[in-house]
Amino acid sequence: MFSDLALEIVLLLAAAAFLAGFVDSIAGGGGLITVPVLLLAGFSPVEALGTNKLQGLFGTASATISYASKGHVDLRKQAPSALLAFVGSVVGAALATILPGEWLRAALPVMLVAIALYFAFKPNMDDVDRAERVGPFLFGVTIPPLLGFYDGLFGPGTGSFLMLAFVGLAGYGVLKATAHTKLLNFASNVGGFAFFAVAGVVSWKIGLMMGLCQFLGARLGAALAMKKGARLIKPLLVVTCVALAVRLLMD
Template sequence: MHDIAFSVLLLLVLAAFIAGFIDSIAGGGGLITIPAMLIAGIPPLQTLGTNKLQSLFGSGSATIAYARHGHVNLRKQWPMAIMTVVGGALGAVLATIVPADVLSGLLPFLLAAIALYFAIKPSLSDQDRHQRLSPFVFGLTIVPLIGFYDGVFGPGTGSFFMLAFVELAGFGVLKATAHTKLLNFGSNVGAFVVFILFGAVLWKVGLAMGVGQFLGAQVGSRFAMKNGARVIKPLLVISCLALAAKLLSDPANPVRIWLGF
């Protein structure tokens, strides 16, 4: 692939900064970075691989910021992070045999349901609640499954982690956000290794965008820690609905094909 013009690269870095800010709070940064790279002329496979590289900087940056302020204990949570690494790697390897058309058809409705849940649930706050699954069971089942999904398909992973942490692990919204970034980092690592093996990473673009992601995530995570659930909840709802609308707007989406429009 020919080199990207410097002006285009700067725009990609700016897109990565904005994505890092949003993703560190509510997820959905890929809504910005993936279309930006495709518009810049990067082929789809290289876009996915490069997106994983730059996402590592954003999720890693947010994780560090949340850990420094005590919202996630890295020493205690590393087993769950390892499970997402394994899940993400297996998902990326097995992506070719998973019915992606079914996933892309169902996902907009799942995201809309998650948005509705966070919009109307009155008791959601930064306070921890009753956990429905023990940390061991949660880390052994839910965590690798969502990590696997991230490797296979990707969009909405942060929303699924948020819902799982709040409903099953009993975390408050801010704590759930912090742990979501840690597990996002793990699944990104797993999938990224596979993309490296397939030669699907544009290093110059990914590292440049990674700088933007890192800085954006630092700003976004601090904004989230300052404002808590009152800013995370609406941004999460908006992120879910925007991603659902983006997926449904694709002419190749199975739902549009099935309905004939």
């Protein structure tokens, strides 16, 4: 499905992917932009989700590479957590066709608004690491697989939940939390994509085209995030959470 689409729709998909990559690399929530546009382009819901996972891989990979190259995340040290996020996402995607998601759709806007309020009003929210509330081992064996499972099962807000976990539980500064969020989000995207690819619900041409745009947008977003730090990440995260909550309420 590529030549069947009008040029303006293809350009809209490309622009949406670039913007989503930019926003997602800083605050998460890129699917808020791309999934509705894919649906607008005429994709079925399951095709939109599958194609979104493919193009999202490029954005999260791009952001992860950018942050890792500047020393904000140790890929080797975080590999076990990434693997658990991958496994959790595969299981979640597999169950997505079986379990009803109505309760998630009802509860998610409330949770996202709560996250927005947390980041908006929590004092001393900066790039400095603080005391951890959960040890690294316990955090690693619980949060990555749980949120990976959620990403495969449903998806919206995964980046925001990861940010909250890294800041509120692991005690990371905002920039460090963003870098680690992108790594785990990439791993969970790979898991969800693997399931959707096997199920045959991915539009490869559109997904790869959007993926290139995602990659470029994420490079720009990650560069700005590392330059501006919490001054950019914090307000964009708050706005993204509120926008995603509003979108879900509208749906």
